[in-house]
Amino acid sequence: MKTTSTWLDGNYAPVTEEVTITELEVTGTIPDELSGRLVRIGPNPRTAPDPARYHWFVGDGMVHGVRLRDGRAEWYRNRWVQGDQGEVVNTHVIGVDGRTFALVEAGSQPVELSYELDPIGTCDFDGTLDGAFSAHTHADPVTGDLHCIAYHWAWDHVRHVVLGQDARVRREVRIPVADGPMIHDCAVTDRHIVIFDLPVTFDMAAAAEGFPLPYRWNPGHPARVGLLPLDGGPEDVRWFDAPTCYVFHTLNAYEADGVVTIDLVRHPRMFAGVVNGPSEGDPVLERWTLDPAAGEVRTEVLDDRPQEFPRMDERRSGLRHRYGYGVGLAGDGDRGPILKHDLVAGVTEVHDPGPGRTSLEPVFVPRSPDRDAAEDDGWLLAYVHDAATDRSDVVVLDAGDVTAKPVATVHLPVRVPFGFHGSWIPDR
Numbered sequence: 001m002k003t004t005s006t007w008l009d010g011n012y013a014p015v016t017e018e019v020t021i022t023e024l025e026v027t028g029t030i031p032d033e034l035s036g037r038l039v040r041i042g043p044n045p046r047t048a049p050d051p052a053r054y055h056w057f058v059g060d061g062m063v064h065g066v067r068l069r070d071g072r073a074e075w076y077r078n079r080w081v082q083g084d085q086g087e088v089v090n091t092h093v094i095g096v097d098g099r100t101f102a103l104v105e106a107g108s109q110p111v112e113l114s115y116e117l118d119p120i121g122t123c124d125f126d127g128t129l130d131g132a133f134s135a136h137t138h139a140d141p142v143t144g145d146l147h148c149i150a151y152h153w154a155w156d157h158v159r160h161v162v163l164g165q166d167a168r169v170r171r172e173v174r175i176p177v178a179d180g181p182m183i184h185d186c187a188v189t190d191r192h193i194v195i196f197d198l199p200v201t202f203d204m205a206a207a208a209e210g211f212p213l214p215y216r217w218n219p220g221h222p223a224r225v226g227l228l229p230l231d232g233g234p235e236d237v238r239w240f241d242a243p244t245c246y247v248f249h250t251l252n253a254y255e256a257d258g259v260v261t262i263d264l265v266r267h268p269r270m271f272a273g274v275v276n277g278p279s280e281g282d283p284v285l286e287r288w289t290l291d292p293a294a295g296e297v298r299t300e301v302l303d304d305r306p307q308e309f310p311r312m313d314e315r316r317s318g319l320r321h322r323y324g325y326g327v328g329l330a331g332d333g334d335r336g337p338i339l340k341h342d343l344v345a346g347v348t349e350v351h352d353p354g355p356g357r358t359s360l361e362p363v364f365v366p367r368s369p370d371r372d373a374a375e376d377d378g379w380l381l382a383y384v385h386d387a388a389t390d391r392s393d394v395v396v397l398d399a400g401d402v403t404a405k406p407v408a409t410v411h412l413p414v415r416v417p418f419g420f421h422g423s424w425i426p427d428r
């Protein structure tokens with residue numbers, strides 16, 4: 001098995017301090033509409049791990065946030081995040097019902113954070129969550145409920161968990177699966193949740209050897225994708241044979257004309273030869289069409305440049321979308337430019353953040369909550385690392401004109417390591 005220490009080098013390296021900074025320099029003009037926090041999280045080991053065994057996915061979590069209000073950047077904060085039993089929580093941050101939650105998959109429960117990003121403690125959503133949650137939720141376009149698929153190595157099933165807008169679990173359905181698959185993300189339409197049962201599964205031998213993320217490529221595990229009606233039971237899942245590959249992230253899904261369309265980033269394989277981070281061939285943007293009448297999945301490459309961290313206008317969650325966003329990958333896990341895909345016109349625009357500057361996951365923020373507004377009427381917000389200064393900025397792009405210079409840049413006197421995911425959490 002091959003390992004690499006890429007995930008501890010450069011801007012993957014952890015930062016060593018928690019800071020609170022209230023004097024932030026801004027270039028350009030922060031739009032008045034942006035009142036809230038841009039939060040994100042990623043791995044940031046507290047103590048130096050053994051590079052040979054370190055897996056990027058299991059470093060201690062650290063949350064980062066910038067608060068914007070009245071055209072000003074009021075603060076930057078970063079805080080370590082940990083579950084009550086020392087559990088790692090490092091993958092996503094979301095806002096629900098005025099509360100802030102750090103999320104992870106594979107077993108640990110969320111950690112609730114204060115507005116200022118201080119950890120409050122492990123959270124089972126007021127006693128309504130039984131066991132694991134997930135890092136990736138998707139909003140039901142009708143109800144606004146958040147849907148996810150939760151897994152745990154010891155379960156003989158995965159769980160469809162639905163979190164209401166009151167931050168309480170209102171539904172849990174158990175779907176039998178074999179081999180303990182890693183299911184990082186799902187997709188939701190107005191009628192179904194999409195379950196990705198792909199050939200990365202729990203590996204007892206790797207666990208016995210002490211690997212911190214004992215999941216491996218399993219060619220003996222058939223790739224399949226399932227459609228579960230949003231109010232259905234386990235017997236209602238319709239399974240389709242899927243391409244042999246791995247999918248961390250979906251961009252969006254929707255149903256029309258009797259088929260389910262899912263846009264996603266497809267990796268050719270995962271954790272087969274390289275076992276401490278995602279690095280097994282170029283991930284590309286694909287469209288999968290699940291056709292229940294034909295009983296098949298059709299695939300189409302939408303953009304073949306290496307990319308990850310697909311995002312979209314959350315107002316279109318589960319509905320037909322036109323635009324998608326992401327970051328280009330320069331190779332070996334490095335990040336590159338911000339991508340804007342026009343999936344109707346079939347073109348991709350590229351925002352180049354400049355020499356030596358690398359964007360993390362971009363988050364779309366609509367100008368207004370009005371669902372009928374133009375889909376790209378808003379901004380893209382992203383943390384950008386500058387290799388020359390070894391500091392980070394928050395850039396605000398006009399989502400309708402992404403090739404232009406940022407409309408605003410917040411200059412941080414610190415760097416924000418490459419990590420996973422985050423959200424714009426508007427003030428209420």
Ligand SMILES: [Fe+2]
Pocket residue numbers: 091135136184248249420421
């Ligand atoms: Fe993810």
